[in-house]
Amino acid sequence: MTSSARFEFRTWSRNFAVVEDRIRRLASCEDIRESTEIYLVAPRMSACNIKIRDGAVDTKALIDELADLEQWQPDWNGQFPLAAQALSQHVFRPLCGEVPDFARHNFTEQQALEEVLRPHPLIVPVKLFKRRFSFAIDGNMVEWVQVLINDAGLESIAIESLDPERVTKVRCMLGLAGFRNVSYPRLAQHVIGMKPLRGGFEEGGKLGPGN
Template structure:
């Protein structure tokens, strides 16, 4: 029985991912584009504006808001330098107090503010985040170009983190060896694996470390 084929936009078992951030991955991006098999037109280029919720005490739960919906992914493990993440919860605004108490604030691993309402709009939620000493909302604009190389889902993206421009490139799959081959084929061997949480914290000064280049 062969390996499962990755399909863009379909839910699979938790994927492993290589991702990095820096100022210039031009050579790797060109190779990725040329090595890619044809993909659906809807993922040739995508744009989005998202708000990531950063916590000074948490590096294992990735929380973001896009199109009025909250998405939390949690870190599972690292194998051969590749990180595996899994969906933890998805929610819509207005969001219930019980969801904030049981799922959202525990994921931030911070002291929970006093919740006095039954539901909260996205504006009310973000106001609580801004008022919390250990949390910060960060606006992230993404322009992503999708590819598929060695049966891995890939992208090159122009990203604005609170207006600071960086570039990201990634490969993800359920199959670790396919990602390793893609890293080699795209000349990304030895480049640091940096996830979105780590990249944003470096850009806003919460982690005193540069990006990959």
């Protein structure tokens, strides 16, 4: 297993106050970070996570699924300005398999968004604001996240580790065994109506007792 390929469980609700309280009883908050990001989604995408953040394109690949967990491998990071060839290889081919005719050899972030991404018939840039509260519980990275997705307010709990059994253990400790695992790209597809989740993201989402 590649050291950076973590197993991840991420779930969503309109309010996770009860779970936040459980997390804070188990650990102290280690960091608070805010960011504005743009996720790039398309109807046919299934195993890629592509976002624009801090003047760069950041990509991850879904390499395995185990016991309702997803294992994501950091794949590529490219700073703007980016060559058309890099956009072709790392953005357009994974998202839709088709490469447009580029009018430039190199693109700034604004040029890429305005000239080739937003006009594309299949790709939709989705704006997210995140406020992430980070904790460490039983060898896992745990985040409680306040998220705005195209101005829709939601909350997320994420648990990540190299060891899938540790993720499952903490998931049960927090009472989240009945909640669905939904990645950022899949949730973005749902919010914009591109590819709704069957029954919505909270299907089956009843909190267990926790600790």
